[in-house]
Amino acid sequence: MSEMNLQALLQRVNSTQIAPGNPRVRALTERIVTDLFKTIDELDVSADEFWTAVDWLGRLGAAGQLGLITAGLGFDRLLDIRADEADQRAGRQGGTPRAIEGPLYVAGAPTATYEVRVDEGAPKGEVFVMEGQVRDLQGQPVPGALIDVWHANEQGGYSHFFPGMQPYELRRRIQADAQGRYRLRSYLPPGYSIPPNSPTSELFEALGRHGHRPAHIHFLVVAPGLRTLTTQVNIPGDTYIDDDFAFATRDGLVIELERGVAPAGYESLGIEAPFVRSRFDFVLTPALNDSEASPLARIARITA
Ligand SMILES: [Fe+2]
DSSP states (O other): OOOOOHHHHHHHHHHOOSSOOOHHHHHHHHHHHHHHHHHHHHTTOOHHHHHHHHHHHHHHHHTTOHHHHHHHTTHHHHHHHHHHHHHHHTTOOOSSOOOOOOSOOOSOOOEEESEEEOSOSSOSSSEEEEEEEEEETTSOBOTTOEEEEEOOOTTSOOTTTSTTOOTTTTEEEEEOOTTSEEEEEEEOOOOEEOOTTSHHHHHHHHHTOOOEEOOEEEEEEEOTTBOOEEEEEEOTTOTTTTSOTTOOOOTTOBOOOEEEEOOTTOGGGTOOSOEEEEEOOEEEOBOSSTGGGOOOOHHHHHHO
16 A cells, blocks of 8 residues: 555654654654655745755755754744743743854863953954953852853954964953952954855845844853853944844843043053943842753754
8 A cells, every 4th residue: 555645654664664763853853854844845845946945955965054044043042932931830930041152163172360461462443351250140259251252353264264364363261260250351343244155145035134143242151050151242333223134132232332442451451542331230040950060052952
């Protein structure tokens, strides 16, 4: 009995099995395949449309842009929303809001204690210092907290992904001092856009959407016993601050800038002229288990 209609085929795809397999993977695959069968049937997807999509997915993966599409279609923010909702249900409140990691974190950045210059050489934007303290929910400093910081260059590129940049350019790790304090010097990065003429831009053109992200700086903050914080801060004044391609802007994460700050006290960061400063404290919440305090970023977590 090899002739089948859609329902019979779907039933066989979802039920065929020679070993227990992984029940969770089986359940998720069944749901996704069922939804796609339904989509193909109800929207009358042609064979050419289907194979165009398959070809696009292959090119998307080969271009290393899967992590761009997940952000651009809202999945990264969705996971944060669901994590926030789970916290709310569990009565877990406070702390610096989480924000999406994005696909461009690289582990192993050069580490410094208390203060660091993130950029090198002549500034490629307004000279910027961000400083503050890592605290817990009781307001106590978190000595030795590790703060990974990474941001785009003046052309919107990230080292290790953008041609012509040095390894770990615009990536540093700061170990907070005994009072939990940190400070970093860099330049204010601009916003950036998805790569043109890429699988990602093809989809966004077809959707009639722009692919711009407002200016932002990424952070990963880790300390023993405290929940790892992945977040990013937005630089105020950006055209796309409320229209982010990745839907990542959040209340409480748009920093305030003080312009024309006198350089006294900032000589150790090589600052000799008025600059832009922002004060920002990271507030960490208790970790309920080792996994929540994991020092690893997202891809390292799942491959560890
Ligand atoms: Fe980014």
